[in-house]
Amino acid sequence: MSQIGLALIGCGGLGRVHAGCVAKVEGARFLAYVDLNEEAATRALHEFGGDYATTDVRRVLGDDRIQAVYIVTRHDSHAPLAIAAAQAGKDILIEKPLALKLEECEAVAEAVARTGVRMMPAFKMRYYPLIRQARQFIPEPQVLVGQMMDGRWGDTAWAQDPIQGGANVHSQGCHTTDIIRFLSGSEPRRIWAAGGTLTHPGHPCIDQCVASIQFANGHVASWIQGDACLGPYTSKFFFELFGNGRSVQLYDRLKKATFFDGQETRVEQRDEEEGFQLENEEFIAALRQGRQPELTVHDGIQATRMVLAADRAIRTGQVQEL
Numbered sequence: 001m002s003q004i005g006l007a008l009i010g011c012g013g014l015g016r017v018h019a020g021c022v023a024k025v026e027g028a029r030f031l032a033y034v035d036l037n038e039e040a041a042t043r044a045l046h047e048f049g050g051d052y053a054t055t056d057v058r059r060v061l062g063d064d065r066i067q068a069v070y071i072v073t074r075h076d077s078h079a080p081l082a083i084a085a086a087q088a089g090k091d092i093l094i095e096k097p098l099a100l101k102l103e104e105c106e107a108v109a110e111a112v113a114r115t116g117v118r119m120m121p122a123f124k125m126r127y128y129p130l131i132r133q134a135r136q137f138i139p140e141p142q143v144l145v146g147q148m149m150d151g152r153w154g155d156t157a158w159a160q161d162p163i164q165g166g167a168n169v170h171s172q173g174c175h176t177t178d179i180i181r182f183l184s185g186s187e188p189r190r191i192w193a194a195g196g197t198l199t200h201p202g203h204p205c206i207d208q209c210v211a212s213i214q215f216a217n218g219h220v221a222s223w224i225q226g227d228a229c230l231g232p233y234t235s236k237f238f239f240e241l242f243g244n245g246r247s248v249q250l251y252d253r254l255k256k257a258t259f260f261d262g263q264e265t266r267v268e269q270r271d272e273e274e275g276f277q278l279e280n281e282e283f284i285a286a287l288r289q290g291r292q293p294e295l296t297v298h299d300g301i302q303a304t305r306m307v308l309a310a311d312r313a314i315r316t317g318q319v320q321e322l
């Protein structure tokens with residue numbers, strides 16, 4: 001089988017996770033590794049194989065053997081790298097969030113539309129099999145709960161940096177808003193929220209958020225996000241769906257789910273978290289089949305739009321229309 005050439009931009013913790021996933025997929029391989037830290041790029045090249053490591057992104061953007069790039073850097077470089085990659089005609093898998101500001105998200109979407117490249121935002125939770133089963137079991141839940149509650153983030157963690165990371169709600173909230181939107185089967189229309197900077201007093205970014213979301217179909221969701229403490233019973237990720245006499249609870253890092261059809265309860269369990277591997281399989285399948293990935297830049301924008309609306313609601317005390 002011929003191999004699609006890929007380049008990894010950002011060879012840190014998660015870049016290496018993606019490299020490990022791609023190594024298990026037929027039909028594509030990383031030819032090049034880019035990182036501002038030369039040692040990180042070289043280490044990835046030696047560990048996962050390929051042709052070269054570089055600190056200069058222009059080298060891979062000008063390399064005709066590379067069809068697609070993975071952007072797995074910190075959040076302040078997502079938009080400029082994505083726009084440069086689109087202008088170079090490269091298909092793109094981009095880690096969350098698309099960007100921290102709406103104008104940057106829109107500039108990325110404009111570049112993707114203008115150049116016609118494919119872009120998949122990497123929302124790994126979309127690929128957990130039990131999330132998909134839950135959506136099929138209750139396609140448009142009347143009431144939804146989405147919670148991602150982590151242990152307190154360290155003050156020196158890069159994701160806590162206002163420019164590079166954005167703190168918990170802006171960094172990880174898009175994972176939760178994306179799944180809430182996906183499970184709702186509708187589009188968000190209105191957001192109320194309360195929260196603030198509760199675990200890192202004095203920090204400019206909010207770190208806890210409790211929001212209510214109303215969708216175009218009139219259904220509602222409750223979204224809880226933050227780093228106030230891990231809950232061992234629910235785990236970091238917890239979703240609940242209620243509708244038409246049915247309910248689902250997803251917990252244990254989305255490896256376990258309870259389905260109730262109004263009479264009988266069924267519990268499903270998966271051995272592993274499968275999101276990273278399956279999202280990589282989908283991206284490479286889309287490249288090989290010459291089609292759009294299931295997730296597009298629109299999903300990336302909508303997830304961040306919901307986070308930013310909640311932030312505005314918290315800061316102003318006003319309900320936000322989307």
Ligand SMILES: NC(=O)c1ccc[n+]([C@@H]2O[C@H](COP(=O)([O-])OP(=O)(O)OC[C@H]3O[C@@H](n4cnc5c(N)ncnc54)[C@H](O)[C@@H]3O)[C@@H](O)[C@H]2O)c1
Pocket residue numbers: 009010011012013014015034035036037040057072073074075077095096097122123124158171
């Ligand atoms: N989907 C998930 O569950 C999940 C989990 C962890 C991280 N992430 C995301 O993955 C991304 C990376 O996170 P990480 O934990 O791997 O961070 P990291 O700091 O470990 O790695 C980022 C790497 O990018 C490099 N880099 C920064 N700017 C660059 C540039 N302009 N060009 C080339 N290289 C550059 C850095 O030197 C570093 O090696 C973030 O967007 C983060 O939110 C997602």
